[in-house]
Amino acid sequence: MYGGTELVGEGILKGMAETARNFFGSFVSKDRLTTVQYPEERELQIEVARDFPFLVYDGADWQQGMRCVACQICEKECPPKCIFIEKSKDKKPDANGKPQFYPAVFDIDISVCMSCQICVEVCPFDAIKMDVDYSLSTDDRFGGLLLNKQRLSKSNDYYRKIHPTEAAEVDARLAGERARQEAKAKAAAEATLATAAVQPASGESR
């Protein structure tokens, strides 16, 4: 009566055949079982995945290679005000060897963060990026969710691993900038050399 189109119960039998196929098929082919056994197995996350911000550093040492120069733009732009930065008094050479300010304190309260990515958008130094780490649960409600500078720092290699396309783009841009700066420095050096060479000549001519 509620079965298939022709015979009574035909639709029911078709459905039963389908479930039987699923039942036996799940023992034979592993492709049918799409369940990921979570704590033991983890699927790689897709490239556009993002949850909370982290700080990128170049090279091996996180304190040495920190890209952040404590300009505090992200702190000002953050809508829920979850970023707290204290600028350093002194300057330290950055990855390029140029003396820069650095954040003495850099805290993000991820219990407040709303993952809007505005900090990433406004950062002129490509120092803050979005992470994909989701196992952040902790038994310490306040301290455990207030990430300090050390916990936020992650290497550029890690960034390349989680967002390859984006990281390649950033790397190319930074390399281009560095090359341009080097060229400029070289040109400036040559110019000083030239003026140095010209000046004695002019003195001679005088």
Add this chain to the structure above:
Amino acid sequence: MIHLVQLAQQLDQVFVLAKHWLLGYVPAGVQPLCSAVLSVLSVILVFPLLFAIVTWIERKGLGRMQNRYGPNRVGPCGILQPIADGVKSLTKEDIVPITADHAVHFLAPVLLVSASFMDYAVLPIGRNMVIVNLNAGVLFFFAVGSLMELAVFMAGWSSRSKYTLLGAMRAIAQMISYEVPLVLASIVVIMQAGSLSTVAIVNRQATYTGIWPHWFVFTPWGFAGFVLFMIAATAESNRSPFDLPEGESEIIAGYYTEYSGFKFALFFMGEYIGMFATSGMAITLFLGGWSAPLSFLTWIPSYFWFFAKLLTLIAVFIWVRGTLPRLRMDQLMNLAWEFILPMTLLNIITAGVWYYMPTGSIRWFVCSCMVIVPCILLSRGLKQKKRFQVRTYHFTQ
């Protein structure tokens, strides 16, 4: 050879002999009482154990049908899951609504479980293995089975909640509707066996022509009766696709919404125990009870065959649950009153024709036609009667 036959017979009767041996230690005056206690205790031990295993099988089987693993955390392959569930339900808080009728609210699960266990009094689990051989055993079975409806209604009414009341109303409507075809479908067997005693019905089927058994399911009316009985039994035990009284997605477990902890577990168990009992009755009536499916397999103990058939029927129940969606209330009622009930009535006539016609292939042909032709005509007719139209709601306009 004779030795082997004797061994097989002893193995078949091992539980009966063990009981007699134990009864030898008590004075003759209390022997009947002790005998009853021993039989009842074994039923109370064996079937809840089966229930625990079946919940695991069901969850694993349903998982596989939906391409999942099912429970696989507790023990190897999740086999200890029922124990974990039991501990969980025992340690949960037992909440009784403040407006509930406390006495009835407490009695409902007790009545449900005890009624479902009473069904086993007349089920022959093996050769000479029946608690009481009533000469109205089938009648007793259905009478006790209808107590479960009362328990369901007690639960739904005493909780004083709209969901439980809706669930109870659905349950009563459904169970009463399907009780009728359930009993009518089993009448054919009673006609043929000429007895209401379950033991006599099984003995009647436990004979062989060549290697083939005389199970009632291997006759046109028996097969039709078996299918109709199983449909009605599914509805009686509130299982999918007839699980409207529970309707987890619409009325949140229906009549036992307001039960928690161990009382909830009791409802759950009562339902499964009832399902096993109805399956056991289907086996007794149509599938030859404890008798072996082929004559040369009779050396395997009778209780083994009973439980093998029971597990097969349970597997079919799980399979159906994994396949069919829930029916709507009007579909449920139409199926019962317009299709199953006329078919059971026709089946009774078929069984009568079978009884009076001489043995032979003509009898087979006539009775098969008497089953198949009305089935097709009835389903066609009902389908034509169904009109698809825009639904209008008279009471909301």
